Amino acid sequence: MTTLATTQDEQISQLIDTTIEQLDITDEAFDAAERCYHDLGDRLSEANAEVYVQGSFLLGTVVRPHGDHVEYDLDLVSKLDTAKTSITQQELKDRIGDLLADYHAEHDGQACESPRKVSEGRRSWCLHYDDFHMDVLPCIPDAAAASDTAIELTDRNLRLWQKSDPQAYVNWFRGQCAKQFEEGRVMLSKTYGSVEAVPKHRVRTPLHRVVQILKRHRDIYFGEDHDDRPPSSLITTLAARSYLGEKDLLAATMGAVQRMPAHVEMRNGDYWVENPACEGENFADKWNDYEIRRLKFEAWRAAVEQDLAGFIEETNGTVALHQRVAKAFGSAPVEQAVKVLGTRTNLAREAGNVHFATGGLLTTAATTTAVQDHRFFGGQAPR
DSSP states (O other): OOOBOOSHHHHHHHHHHHHHHTTSOOHHHHHHHHHHHHHHHHHHHTTTEEEEEETHHHHTOOOOOOSTTOOEEEEEEEEEOOOGGGOOHHHHHHHHHHHHHHHHHHOOSSSSOOOSEEEEOSSOEEEEOSSEEEEEEEEEEOTTSSSTTOEEEOOTTSSSOEEEOHHHHHHHHHHTTHHHHHHHHHHHHHHHSSSTTSOGGGOOOHHHHHHHHHHHHHHHHHTTOTTTSOOHHHHHHHHHHHOOOOOSHHHHHHHHHHHGGGGOEEETTEEEOBOTTSTTOBTTHHHHHOHHHHHHHHHHHHHHHHHHHHHHHOOSOHHHHHHHHHHHHOHHHHHHHHHHHHHHHHHHHHTTOOEEOTTSOEEOOTTSOBOOOOOBTTBOOOO
16 A cells, blocks of 8 residues: 655654665565575584574664675574583673684585685684675573573673573564554565465564664764774664654654663662563663774764754755755665655556545545645655
């Protein structure tokens, strides 16, 4: 269904939504990464290690990398089915590292492209491909946890076991937008044949888009300052805690950004944003080690709020608005979004199914009233 906006705020929401849509990972890139992930999982399963996706690929909040020569980042967990009492953190990391080295050396490139190299991080390993890389995090089951998906992983100094639960986190995130999530699955069922057949990672609710908006804005705002830019886990958690079910994207984003500070706790003098799916995991832990990171986070959050307000307050017409949005999110996706919106509008109008709907939106619903040419702030619709 083609949905077109009439009020200024609705048009801004539509422009931002379509801009971020241009930054979604392509089906081809996703499928290529998925093939390699499954191929790696099949190989490591032979060594009693389970591999599964965590992070933005599983959540459905991937954003195209910003800048030159930047790769998609696929986060994986490699869980070795062994007891904590029978292995040290160093042994666990070395074991997974050896399996990945063997996979790299022996891969034949038939099921998916072969990794170019394997590199070691402080906590994980990385398989490098042409257009993406896979960070593989070694872990073991957390036998003491109530959740059967809880894990324990190595800390950066290979001393204290760290607790996490990526699969439970995904369930929590989807629960924060449960109504919209199910509505999204119903809409996509027309493409996939049934609601049950819709891959959950393909659904984009307003909350998903809010997270993508914030991640894209962060990437441009921080530029090459990778050390101090806020991690996606922190942004995603604060956004999901702050989301109140708004359907309008502009309202949802502004509301989330304004409410974020209320979800930052102080515990014994430390800043704390707890993983809602794993008690004791603090996504703001680096703020306590590096005050500059907290200060830069707050400066960035204020900049997002200021940019959104600037969109709303813009009175100089379409071109000025597009320039503001392009400064925040990049010129290329905004230019493409304008073309997409123009094409969708013209096709829907030519088919005679652009209509007013309840609530002031324009839709293709056949039971509503036909409208005239779509305008952006009084200007001509983009062609």
